[in-house]
Amino acid sequence: MSSTSAGTFRQPKAVWAVAFACVISFMGIGLVDPILPALAEQLDAGHTQVELLFTSYLVVTALAMLVTGWVSSRIGPKRTLVAGLVLIVVFAAAAGAAGGIGGIVGFRAGWGLGNALFIATSLAVIVGSASGGFGGAIVLYETALGIGIATGPVLGGLLGTLSWRGPFFGVSVLMLVALVATAVFVDTTPPPAEKSRLAEPLTALRHRSLRTTSLVGLLYNWGFFTLLGYAPFLMNLSALRLGAVFFAWGLLVALFAVFGATWLKGRFGTARTLYGSLLCIAVILAVIGTFSGSVPTVIAAVIASGAFVGLNNTLVTTAVMSISPVPRNVASATYGFVRFIGGGLAPFVAGLLAAGLNVHVPFWIAAVVVLAGVALLTTVHRDLEQADATASSAAAEEAVTEVPAVEEEAILAEDALRHGVQR
Template structure:
């Protein structure tokens, strides 16, 4: 039985380990935006050209790209916590060294070391948070998303404030804050089990032989080329102080975070991944062309950069989902291969942009960035069939849309079944048992659907449980029900990122098998997460042709109707 506390528990009620890593995530996500407000100050103080300063991005991102090929092997060999700690320690050391040097070449070199630490950190942070969470992963994902949004939005603001004092301020600020995060991680994050199988260091490169992954990776390379051209060169034509630049990029960061979390899933659900990405890349190309054409007008550049945050937020979320969904390889391998290509694009762009700016004028790099955004469209289109198949297939191996995998032997009965959908949380057994009583009262067979989710946040993805763990959870339900004489079978519904899509698939499945009722429990995710990611229950209720029942384990189950949907829209598996 659940308690009132369980039903209203805040997603922020997490162990100290989750908070320690979340704090480190905030500082890590500040990393790129933090230095943007000080780029002109760096150029002036160190007597460097914009092209020399742009190498701050190139060294950081190219090293991150190469390191992404090996972080899976490193993490599988040394464990997630040790990888996380080493990554944090490397960032602390090289951020402090970057702040203490007196030459632009020194900063460029130390930023390369920073990139190595960043690769180790970002490859393991989401997995560590999910593994350390209590009471289900939903609250931990919300906390991670909050840390991401806070870091993106606050990074430029803090960089502007510290940069107004000295260009060294942002570097020393990151070093100090990351040192605190490192100590908290050492103190509070427990040792986590190593994977049973070690990842080969060449596995990400081999994975690029798969057309779907290669196509999405090349699209991301072109996208990041345009993105980091803007990030590395837009501060110069704005002609603003470090403090003012910080405010501009804070506005940009707020749009990135908002559109990534709140709008991307809704656009994807309505129009489909490919269509949204086509329109989004075209929008970015237009915005970049506006910057190029208005490069001599600071107001035009400022407004265009802020507006670009909306497109970037959408692209970050949907591209990562598409990569995970079309890739027939393990999630960590797909992430490493994809990260290698996208970071390579981001690293090469500032270097090439600098050479072009020195040889011509500042508008040319932005026109090239607009062209790379536009070229990403036909690259994506070359894999359109693969992406569309992934969105609509029903087989388990290559499905982008949530899929159902049978567990156990289906019950033989002519009666309409009762379907109960549960997630991986501590109230799942109580919800299944309540649904079993519904099935018994109507003399119906019971089907238990366990929702297994891959969480996608910005540019990272992690499985919340393995296929074996999901199968074991379903088997445990079936064994318990069999011991009480309840006829039942099981299904695993594999969902990547989109709760609403899972609800629609469940509704179609219920219609296909002629279900009498679909039962679901209250969600531990809360109304904010429901609005951001979509509600399984809302989508299920809108699409289902049978009765949908909300099971509150402290009260009698009741049907969901149009009148009660508004009241219960924070309910889902």
């Protein structure tokens, strides 16, 4: 295991508090998956209406990403985290108490606002506070994402067997716990001397490398959220069984985000690993589209996709952060804005296409969109290779500086052993 991976899990309490809150926050993405069919049936809503639970949540998250830096630079990172968590607690509970699909969609939008304030700031806090360097911070963040995505469907499935309201109230309670942990363990830091401007995330798109990798994220997320948002309707499973399917999927997301991405990046580089992973996602989407009437095929394809989703989540985020010429908090907001636009629109469009044409078309289109992301990624191949080389050089220099300390520890250990034997 690399030094980055080994140091990933030795962190200050503040980092663990924020990472725990990240897990709960990311639960919200997959939480509604197991109850989508139940919501459609019990609330007499069409598939397109139900898909708006993703769209309102993610599109508002995307738009709010444009102001997170402006807010954080004025009230400080901790207050921004707390404000985001408070909004999630309130709106998740409100969604659980809603009387119809329209109310849930509206409250999910408010939930998305809190999510944006939290997500953009949490990444910056983890990167700034985590041990193990930048790479270790990204792995930790993506680990939280993977665990959250994996456990969200399980929680949704378990609580959804009681009532469709259960998952929403469950997240509200867990987020309240995360809110307390963040308030207690994260130190209050003053706002930075230089205030962010509202236009920064948009003006950052002038930079070709950030614009290109963010668009790759949008195209990939189109495929990802088509699968996440519409595949549950193809499986004809109970909420609990849907939760089990997406739990298996989420485990692969977490494992490959942490271990697979690090190993494959070291062996093949960021660009080549992403080419292969995105191609595999496109193939899986095409398989689901072609065999959408075969429940076992859809289940197997969805679970298998978790491995490549994990790789893409880590490596696309790493690519954006490593080749971006702007500060990381600005790059995070810009990337979040662009990619969540794709993630928010994809499920809604999938519902429209399935209703207007057939269930095959959304997945075939998503496969083509992801392939377009592969083609676009080739235009920054050289930038990604240069970023990999820079990261390798930095890691090598860090390893060299650690050698004397390691040798000293070995000498002391040998000395202690010798004295122990003599006694």
